Amino acid sequence: MAMLDVTGLGISFGGLRAVDDFSLKIEKGELYGLIGPNGAGKTTVFNLLTGVYKPSDGVIILDGKNITGQKTTQINKEGIARTFQNIRLFKELTVLDNVKVGLHNDYPYSTIAGILRLPSYRKQEAIMKEKAMELLKVFDLDKECDYLASNLPYGKQRKLEIARALATNPKLLLLDEPAAGMNPNETKELMETIRLIRDKFDMTILLIEHDMKLVSGICEELTVLNFGQVLAQGKTSDVLNNPDVIKAYLGDD
Amino acid sequence: MNKQLKDNLITYGIIIAFYAIMQTLSATGSLSSLFKGLLVPVCVYTIMAVSLNLTVGILGELSLGHAGFMCIGAFVSAFFSMCLKNSGMNSIVRFIIAILLGALVSAVFGVLIGIPVLRLRGDYLAIVTLAFGEIIKNIVNVLYIGKDENGMHLSFTDTASLNMSADGEVIVKGPQGITGIPNDSTFTIGIIVLLLTIAIVINFVNSRSGRAVMAIRDNRIAAESVGINISKYKLMAFAISASMAGAAGALYSHNLNNLMAQPKNFGYNMSIMILVYVVLGGIGRIRGSIIAAAILTVLPELLRGFSDYRMLIYSIVLIVMMLFNCAPAALELREKYSLKRLFGKKLKKEEA
Numbered sequence: 056m057a058m059l060d061v062t063g064l065g066i067s068f069g070g071l072r073a074v075d076d077f078s079l080k081i082e083k084g085e086l087y088g089l090i091g092p093n094g095a096g097k098t099t100v101f102n103l104l105t106g107v108y109k110p111s112d113g114v115i116i117l118d119g120k121n122i123t124g125q126k127t128t129q130i131n132k133e134g135i136a137r138t139f140q141n142i143r144l145f146k147e148l149t150v151l152d153n154v155k156v157g158l159h160n161d162y163p164y165s166t167i168a169g170i171l172r173l174p175s176y177r178k179q180e181a182i183m184k185e186k187a188m189e190l191l192k193v194f195d196l197d198k199e200c201d202y203l204a205s206n207l208p209y210g211k212q213r214k215l216e217i218a219r220a221l222a223t224n225p226k227l228l229l230l231d232e233p234a235a236g237m238n239p240n241e242t243k244e245l246m247e248t249i250r251l252i253r254d255k256f257d258m259t260i261l262l263i264e265h266d267m268k269l270v271s272g273i274c275e276e277l278t279v280l281n282f283g284q285v286l287a288q289g290k291t292s293d294v295l296n297n298p299d300v301i302k303a304y305l306g307d308d
Numbered sequence: 309m310n311k312q313l314k315d316n317l318i319t320y321g322i323i324i325a326f327y328a329i330m331q332t333l334s335a336t337g338s339l340s341s342l343f344k345g346l347l348v349p350v351c352v353y354t355i356m357a358v359s360l361n362l363t364v365g366i367l368g369e370l371s372l373g374h375a376g377f378m379c380i381g382a383f384v385s386a387f388f389s390m391c392l393k394n395s396g397m398n399s400i401v402r403f404i405i406a407i408l409l410g411a412l413v414s415a416v417f418g419v420l421i422g423i424p425v426l427r428l429r430g431d432y433l434a435i436v437t438l439a440f441g442e443i444i445k446n447i448v449n450v451l452y453i454g455k456d457e458n459g460m461h462l463s464f465t466d467t468a469s470l471n472m473s474a475d476g477e478v479i480v481k482g483p484q485g486i487t488g489i490p491n492d493s494t495f496t497i498g499i500i501v502l503l504l505t506i507a508i509v510i511n512f513v514n515s516r517s518g519r520a521v522m523a524i525r526d527n528r529i530a531a532e533s534v535g536i537n538i539s540k541y542k543l544m545a546f547a548i549s550a551s552m553a554g555a556a557g558a559l560y561s562h563n564l565n566n567l568m569a570q571p572k573n574f575g576y577n578m579s580i581m582i583l584v585y586v587v588l589g590g591i592g593r594i595r596g597s598i599i600a601a602a603i604l605t606v607l608p609e610l611l612r613g614f615s616d617y618r619m620l621i622y623s624i625v626l627i628v629m630m631l632f633n634c635a636p637a638a639l640e641l642r643e644k645y646s647l648k649r650l651f652g653k654k655l656k657k658e659e660a
Contacts, residue, residue: 105533131535143530145523147592156523159516160535166544169515170508176515183516223534 056119058083058259059227064103064113073099074283077113081227081276086253087261088274088291092304095280097263098140101229105137106130118226132160134226138216140235140263146205150196150215153204154187157222187222193255194218194248210241214248221256228252230262234269242266246273267305271295279304316510319595320503326602327499342609348563350605351498352556355505357585357601358594359552362509364583365592366518367545368525369426370434372579373441374553379574380417381410381554382561383448386486389562390479391455393490403492407501407558414554417444418547426542441579448569453480485568486561493563501559502598505552509594512548521545588629600629 057080064077074096081087089097102108104115106127115123122133136157145153162179169176191197194214199207204215213233220228233249234242246269252258264270270277270291277294279286281304287297294300330347333339356378363371385406392402421440428436452463456476463469467478480486512518520541523531532538561567571577585604589596607625611618632638 107529127532128535128537131533137533139530139533143527143533145526145530147526148519148522152519152522155516156519156531156536157534159520162516164516166512166515166517169517170511172511179516219530219534 057081057116058085058118059104059261060116061104062114064100064110064115066099066103066108066111072283074103074280077280077283077285079278079288081259081261083259084253084257085259086249086273086275087259088270088277089261089263089280090265090270090277090304091280091286096283097280098231099283100280101137101231101263104130104229105135131223131225134224135229136220136223136225136227137229138213138220138231138233140231142209142212142216144204144212144216144219146203148204149200150191150202150204150207151184151187151200153215153219154190154222155183157219158183158186159223161224190218190222193251210237210244213237213245217248217252221252221258226259228258228260230260230264232263232265234264234266239268242269245269249273267295312514315595319506319510319598322595323499323503323506323598327495330495342612343606346606346609347495348493348498348559350602351495351502352560352563353582353585353605354598354601355502355556355559356553356582357589357597358502358505358509359549359556360582361586361589361592361594361597362512362545362549362552364586366509366513366525367521367542367549369542369546370430370583371437371546371549372434372576372583373421373437373439373444374549374582375574375576375578376437376441376444377414377418377550377553378557378560378578379441379444379448379569381414381557382567382574383451383480383486383557383569384413384554385410385558386489386561386567387453387479389490389492390486390488393488399490399492400497402490403497403558403562406492406562407555410558411551411555414557415547415551418550419543422543422546422550426539426546438576438579441574441576445569445571445574448480448485448574449483451480452478452482454478483568485566487566489561489565489567491562491565493559498559501555505555506594506598508548508552512545517541517544584626588626588633590633596633 059079059081061077061079065075066073077100089100091097099108103110106125106129109124113123114121117133117135120133122130125133145156148156162183164175164179188197188200191200194217196211196215196218199211204212207215217230217233234245237245249260250273253260262274274291276289277291278288279294279300286303287294287300295305330339334344356374360371360374363369388406388409389402425433425436425440450464452467452470454461454470454472454476456473458473461470461472467481470478472478520531520536523536524538524541528538585601586597588604589598589600608618608622611621614621
């Protein structure tokens with residue numbers, strides 16, 4: 056059974072059909088890429104999957120469960136976590152606290168326990184800290200755990216966002232242009248990190264990216280979106296050699 | 309964690325030191341009666357500032373109706389004390405229940421008002437909270453409650469329409485408010501409530517719920533994406549803030565004989581005054597709020613000797629404090645001469 060099964064997804068904003076008849080199937084543990092020209096509707100697809108927008112048509116099934124039209128918070132609890140194209144960290148919180156916020160729903164001690172510092176607070180906070188530090192270590196951020204998130208360099212902010220998303224213990228991870236604004240070295244490092252996440256956490260990953268080196272380097276399958284519609288879908292090498300895709304997106308030289 | 313603990317201990321230490329000094333001074337008789345009269349108000353306004361800081365600094369929403377919650381706490385607790393005034397109950401026990409009741413009812417109103425208000429953001433939220441603050445004050449001004457052998461009587465027009473029997477007692481008399489409230493507020497209780505307030509705020513901020521609230525403040529969309537229930541935590545912070553304002557109101561009302569809801573004590577002027585304490589003390593900084601509120605409560609009274617120039621000096625102090633806290637040059641200077649530098653600032657230097 057597929058981890059994510061989307062059929063006939065569509066949304067209109069007034070007269071604009073931003074995404075139309077979008078279908079996608081991602082198997083468990085797969086690294087899947089979503090590419091296409093600017094304004095093709097890639098981020099809109101992410102927003103539909105995470106419940107930021109309600110789809111006008113279509114069905115989204117995550118791991119056998121229909122999650123169409125649910126709220127963002129609920130969808131996260133069902134198992135989809137995401138990062139954002141323009142980094143959205145909790146800037147005034149420390150790096151450690153950013154990840155702890157991601158662990159929020161897994162350690163549900165009550166507010167009263169928190170205010171009175173009851174044993175449940177101490178116990179769960181200790182586990183939270185341990186788990187958060189473990190995650191930060193994977194991303195090589197453990198030394199910076201006391202820094203404010205806004206004081207991290209750009210590349211590390213991207214990593215922290217991924218760490219925070221992983222803290223919610225998702226089944227499916229959505230990465231929205233993780234390599235945006237990175238230099239070739241950072242991109243290379245990021246590729247390794249993404250592969251590492253997939254292997255270490257046995258994660259299914261869907262990513263939007265413009266960096267073709269990254270896409271062809273790590274994605275196993277691709278979907279190309281153009282004007283809200285699927286232009287091509289399939290194995291990475293096949294898709295990248297598809298003449299339609301070359302014409303619409305890659306450009307021939 | 310260690311650094312944070314140290315920070316909190318300093319905050320508690322300042323208050324306890326302040327309490328000790330004031331108690332010694334008043335025991336040796338070197339405290340003027342004017343100053344003695346200010347001790348409870350200092351506690352009241354410090355609690356108000358700390359609680360508003362929870363809404364403005366931690367939740368990140370500008371509320372201009374905080375005095376309204378103080379008004380609710382003041383009237384509910386005073387009414388309770390009046391009802392039990394002649395019951396022979398121990399005055400301290402009665403006062404503690406009165407404070408808790410004031411806090412509880414304020415929290416309930418915090419939730420009721422918070423549900424519609426917290427759907428708004430920014431300036432709109434500020435305007436609507438301002439309106440709610442005024443509404444509370446004006447309703448209290450037309451409220452008449454009396455007690456006789458048949459039970460409670462309530463009216464929104466005048467004393468006559470309460471239809472009381474001859475030996476009944478009118479407790480809340482509209483614009484004249486409540487008279488003859490037992491003077492239960494003492495400096496000691498004030499300080500205890502203040503310490504409790506600070507402990508609640510600090511512990512809340514460092515718990516899972518507090519982190520969720522700050523996450524919402526920093527980035528609502530991201531908070532939603534990691535599964536945080538936005539309305540729940542916003543409402544929670546708002547209600548806790550309101551309940552502490554209610555406790556402050558209880559302290560305030562039991563420090564007076566006649567409690568009336570006037571523009572100068574529960575109007576928007578007071579709400580903005582409290583906001584001034586918070587802003588000058590540093591938004592989101594608990595200790596700053598305490599110091600700013602204490603200084604700015606005492607200052608106008610100390611400056612009475614200057615008569616006409618009083619408000620002039622007061623405003624100069626406000627401007628100086630603002631510069632000290634916000635002007636880039638002043639911040640640089642403070643940075644240069646501060647003993648311990650924050651971690652984040654260090655990082656910036658390493659990069660440069």
